[in-house]
Amino acid sequence: DTAVSQTPKYLVTQMGNDKSIKCEQNLGHDTMYWYKQDSKKFLKIMFSYNNKELIINETVPNRFSPKSPDKAHLNLHINSLELGDSAVYFCASSLSTVQETQYFGPGTRLLVL
Amino acid sequence: SQKIEQNSEALNIQEGKTATLTCNYTNYSPAYLQWYRQDPGRGPVFLLLIRENEKEKRKERLKVTFDTTLKQSLFHITASQPADSATYLCALVTNDYKLSFGAGTTVTVRA
Numbered sequence: 001d002t003a004v005s006q007t008p009k010y011l012v013t014q015m016g017n018d019k020s021i022k023c024e025q026n027l028g029h030d031t032m033y034w035y036k037q038d039s040k041k042f043l044k045i046m047f048s049y050n051n052k053e054l055i056i057n058e059t060v061p062n063r064f065s066p067k068s069p070d071k072a073h074l075n076l077h078i079n080s081l082e083l084g085d086s087a088v089y090f091c092a093s094s095l096s097t098v099q100e101t102q103y104f105g106p107g108t109r110l111l112v113l
Numbered sequence: 114s115q116k117i118e119q120n121s122e123a124l125n126i127q128e129g130k131t132a133t134l135t136c137n138y139t140n141y142s143p144a145y146l147q148w149y150r151q152d153p154g155r156g157p158v159f160l161l162l163i164r165e166n167e168k169e170k171r172k173e174r175l176k177v178t179f180d181t182t183l184k185q186s187l188f189h190i191t192a193s194q195p196a197d198s199a200t201y202l203c204a205l206v207t208n209d210y211k212l213s214f215g216a217g218t219t220v221t222v223r224a
Contacts, residue, residue: 004156041200043157043214056211090156101147102212104156 003027004105006091012111013081021076021108023091031055032074033092033102034066043090049074050097081112115140115207119215127223132190134218136203139184143205146179146186151200151217160201161188193222 004025013019025032033056034046048056049068063079074091088107094100116139126132136146145164149157163170163179163186170177176189190197200217207213 040216042216043202045211045213048211058211092156097210101159101162102157104158107154107156 004091004093004103006089006105006108008108009106010109010111012113014113015081015083017081018077018079019081019110020078021089021091021110023074023076023105025072025091025093025103025105027093027095027103029093029103030071030096031094031100032068032071033094034074034076035090035092035104037088037090037107039087047074047076078110081110083112086110086112115213117141117203117205117213117215119201119203119218121218122216123219123221125221125223126193128194130193132193132197132220132222134188134201134203134220136186136188136215137184138205141184141205141207142181143207145206146177147204147212148175148177148186148188149202149204149214151202157202157214190220193220195222195224198222 006023031050033048037043046060047066051071052068065077068074088109090107091105092102094102118137120135147162148160151157161177163177174191178187198221200219202217203215204212
């Protein structure tokens, strides 16, 4: 059974489009995260939700909007995509707070043309 | 500003040898430190967590040390195998309760 899953795995789109990435975890965790990994492989936190409530909101353009319909799901919607948004986006979850071990999804490779 | 540095981008070693990776941090007082492994095209996978009051932690062929005076953690892979080839990331919880990652060290083990 996949613990943290993301869809789609690959996303190729034109500049200016709006796209969504979905994440689901079946671990019963309370906290979920979105990370961005750029071309230099540097992994950076974007958002975190604890039990559907936003608890971390990094300095991210407001074209990025996370949504957590329930504690097992965290989606990421991106409006007006730009070339610089091209990266790998990872969803992760942890049992409760950020101090716990994080379990990562397989990543969504976004390429904006 | 707070920084995490893994001071080797790449490490090439012969099978059977010990790989030693370094993670240095500045302007943090982390209660613990984590190490993750990332294979190409995959998400990071948790390996080990070491707390500030622990000097050393082991898991099979992996060993982690944590020196809060030097602000450094060392990660050792003993009797390395080609299957150990991957990128290894250290991570700390920063003062604002976020998990921050180093840039990673890519280890290649030659048969």
